[in-house]
Amino acid sequence: MVRGHCQQILPVIVIGIMIGTASNCTAHSWHRHEVSDLVDEVASSASPAEPWALLVASGMLCLTAVALVGKGRLGLGAMLALPGLALLAAGCSAQPREEKSAVEPAIARHFAAFKPRVSIDWDAQYLLVSSDGLPDHPMMVGIKSWQQQVPLPQPYSGSNAWRIPLKPVKADRPVSARTSLFRGAIALAVNGVPIFNALNNRKEDTYLAGELDDFGGHCGRGDDYHYHMAPVHLEKVVGKGKPIAYALDGYPIFGYTDAEGKEPNDLDDLNGRAEEDGYKYYSTRTYPYINGGMRGKVTVRGDQIEPQPRDAPMRPPGQPLRGAVITNFTGDPAKGECALTYTLNGQAHTWRYGSDGNETWTFTMSGPEGKPERAQEFRRSGGKRR
Numbered sequence: 001m002v003r004g005h006c007q008q009i010l011p012v013i014v015i016g017i018m019i020g021t022a023s024n025c026t027a028h029s030w031h032r033h034e035v036s037d038l039v040d041e042v043a044s045s046a047s048p049a050e051p052w053a054l055l056v057a058s059g060m061l062c063l064t065a066v067a068l069v070g071k072g073r074l075g076l077g078a079m080l081a082l083p084g085l086a087l088l089a090a091g092c093s094a095q096p097r098e099e100k101s102a103v104e105p106a107i108a109r110h111f112a113a114f115k116p117r118v119s120i121d122w123d124a125q126y127l128l129v130s131s132d133g134l135p136d137h138p139m140m141v142g143i144k145s146w147q148q149q150v151p152l153p154q155p156y157s158g159s160n161a162w163r164i165p166l167k168p169v170k171a172d173r174p175v176s177a178r179t180s181l182f183r184g185a186i187a188l189a190v191n192g193v194p195i196f197n198a199l200n201n202r203k204e205d206t207y208l209a210g211e212l213d214d215f216g217g218h219c220g221r222g223d224d225y226h227y228h229m230a231p232v233h234l235e236k237v238v239g240k241g242k243p244i245a246y247a248l249d250g251y252p253i254f255g256y257t258d259a260e261g262k263e264p265n266d267l268d269d270l271n272g273r274a275e276e277d278g279y280k281y282y283s284t285r286t287y288p289y290i291n292g293g294m295r296g297k298v299t300v301r302g303d304q305i306e307p308q309p310r311d312a313p314m315r316p317p318g319q320p321l322r323g324a325v326i327t328n329f330t331g332d333p334a335k336g337e338c339a340l341t342y343t344l345n346g347q348a349h350t351w352r353y354g355s356d357g358n359e360t361w362t363f364t365m366s367g368p369e370g371k372p373e374r375a376q377e378f379r380r381s382g383g384k385r386r
């Protein structure tokens with residue numbers, strides 16, 4: 001218990017020390033942060049914090065601020081006092097921490113069909129979903145705009161697991177995916193594969209741009225496979241009328257049809273609607289295809305929802321290979337050898353890659369006649385994430 005509380009307070013102490021020793025570093029990037037951002041980061045690091053922990057942290061910050069003012073460092077003292085007062089207010093209004101329920105959350109059952117590739121845990125606030133980010137279906141085939149990325153298993157587990165709110169709350173100001181959320185995932189399919197904005201980071205429709213495979217997915221710059229369209233094919237596993245994904249605000253995403261078997265024609269701008277048993281997103285055959293944003297409360301930093309897992313890239317990002325069309329993909333990246341075949345200028349090329357089981361991956365690229373053109377070796381060092 002004591003160790004847990006110390007871990008909650010430690011980020012605050014570290015920030016206080018950084019400020020107190022930064023009088024000669026006024027040009028450092030830290031000083032350009034907004035106070036609200038600082039408080040968010042401290043609260044995130046300490047969450048979920050006991051009220052007394054917030055009050056102790058507030059007292060430490062305020063005492064340090066008084067000491068700095070006494071030494072004539074008025075500016076630094078003021079900078080430290082503001083987050084101290086904010087934490088004081090948070091501590092006074094904080095509610096006691098909820099305990100984890102012994103009963104599995106109801107939404108967990110929708111992921112059960114994809115065990116053991118997907119595993120579930122939970123705390124008082126979130127469903128925690130662990131996976132390697134890889135589906136059971138074929139990948140990459142059909143992509144006409146390829147950036148030379150391939151699917152690799154990702155470390156979406158432990159502290160890097162996906163977090164789905166158990167009790168979603170509608171936001172006063174919903175976040176639209178038409179104008180934001182161009183980084184990171186906005187939802188998680190029930191097979192453990194993340195779902196990104198239907199628009200790419202250039203704000204283009206990924207489907208119309210020819211960037212997606214036959215299942216609506218492709219790989220990002222970290223060799224992380226993800227969808228940009230609704231994975232409605234998952235209804236064949238979970239059943240019609242069951243959620244195929246959950247948005248990161250906690251609201252479920254369904255296929256094309258509702259409980260009556262009809263395609264809704266009264267969806268809001270975010271592809272959802274309020275029903276008797278709660279708010280729901282639906283898939284559509286046209287843009288935005290999936291949830292068009294966040295109807296529920298989320299925290300957005302750097303144009304992506306936080307917190308969320310990070311991929312673990314081990315190769316430099318690829319470049320577009322114009323004119324290439326992926327025609328075949330075999331193997332399971334989680335188990336070993338894979339082969340990806342594409343055509344370019346009417347000739348077939350193949351990439352073969354696999355792991356030695358110890359995070360070292362070898363890539364061999366072959367030309368039209370099957371002759372190896374080059375080989376590369378990469379190692380994922382300690383699950384480095386970005």
